[in-house]
Amino acid sequence: MKLTAEERAMLRGKRGEPVRRALELQIEVGRFYGAKRCVPVTNVHMMGDIEVMGDGGLEHLRRLARSGARCEAAVTTNARCFDFAHAERLGQDAGEAAKERRLIGYLRQMNVMTTDTCINYQTLYQPHFGERLAWGDTGTVIWANSVCGARSNFESGPFALAAAMTRRVPEYGFHLDAHRRGTCVVEVDADPGDLAEWGALGKLVGESHQSYFAVPVFTGVRRAPTADELKHLGASLASYGSMAMYHMVGVTPEAPTLAAALGGNRPKERMRITRADIERVFRSYENPDGSCNFVVFSGPQLSLLEMKRLAELFDDRRVHAGTTVFVTTANGVLSAARALGYAQKLEAAGVTILEGVCVYILQNLTRMRAANGWANMISNSAKIVNTITAHKFNTILRRTRDCVDIACTGVFR
């Protein structure tokens, strides 16, 4: 890799050991991918909670903080595994909660903004076209690349932190034009409506093209999708397909036309998604014991618009006795939802609103599931329907309105 004078000085330790080690790690990854140089980044978003990093990661952060490591680029944090206000009631481990508090302390000491949201792009920072980023959480990366035309690879926690210290990343993957061109074409002949239908579309395309470097180009979308629809599509593509970018002709900035989105690439495949394909996704889920006492709106956290819609759907209704409903959102959204009365409506209906977390990463979730007798998880998020299976849930994707009906009637449909 070609290094600048400043980078060489960093490697000699001119800006201290934490920066030297951070750049050294980044360069190793750059070498692996054949990067020729580093490029500056203006914004960093990192995943770091005790559930994901374990004691090994916590010790790493403790040492970093003690050695005076300091982030120079603006850096925010992703959803974490505790909402401390609910930890005890959820039966989460007090010892792990204490570790999480220490972890947050180390991050703040290093100049990290512990914002705890996976929808930073809806609440905290809107990158511009071509802006270089080091973002973690796959849903944030696919949003930045696709919807904003900004540039980021999947940056895991330690590498986002490294980028925040060095203010740069090795230039490989989605920083390069060559990897941003469409690799397959998806004709959408389905008119997806509900968020769950956009997620189902992402599942169909992601599952059949599992590759970080696959970039689907959607054509035939007949109306302007909303931000939340694109959010659910992207989160689902990233979850099922490990994808970091898509194009939508006439919608996303690097796809004014199909030809522009492909950038000279010959698509490896063309697929067509029909209404029948989407319906087949919804019919594919089984509910062996018929139970439906756990309904989740999470993964990604809800925007204010999603909170408003849910409040309307739950208005004057009650969650069925014995059923638990979780909604997760970010601090800023919840604050606005309180000011506007949406949060009160949801809580009056018996919904539990969790702040700064995502359900599938909640500490102790496997035991929580067993203790509460949650065999099935029903959600309108295709992403969480995929990711939460690690905790041995049977999962079922349903449209938003159906999820609310199931939650309030206790009857599965």
Place this chain on the structure above:
Amino acid sequence: MSVPRPTIRVKRAFGMAVQGEAVVSEEGFSPRYDLDRWSGVITRPGHKLEGINIRDKILFFPTAKGGIAAGWAFYDIKAKGIAPKALIFGVTNPVMVQGAVFANLTITEGWSRDPRECLKTGDIVRVDPQAKTIELLKRANG
């Protein structure tokens, strides 16, 4: 005469040369969703390697699964003393590479021939990231 032992060439590699027992998987891998990070045993129900302990093994996976979490996970399992010796992927993603680099675990991507055709779980292999080769040293039963 002995049959020539297969050597696989890899496309990209990081880490130190290591040798050990191969575990050849038909299925991709996520250290967060497939693995019990306290025991090192693959516990996801229905995973092709369910019940296998990855400690000190050389793991062959066709693909990487999962999201950002792998970046921390390898470091954590190494700190717990249950890390594999090397991760050999057909296709991987930057998070796996970052995770391996952070934990200083040998990792490679791309292969000149499919290990599922020329290696078996239990074979002893040597991975050389510098030379970008994987060599069969000893068959599982011989």
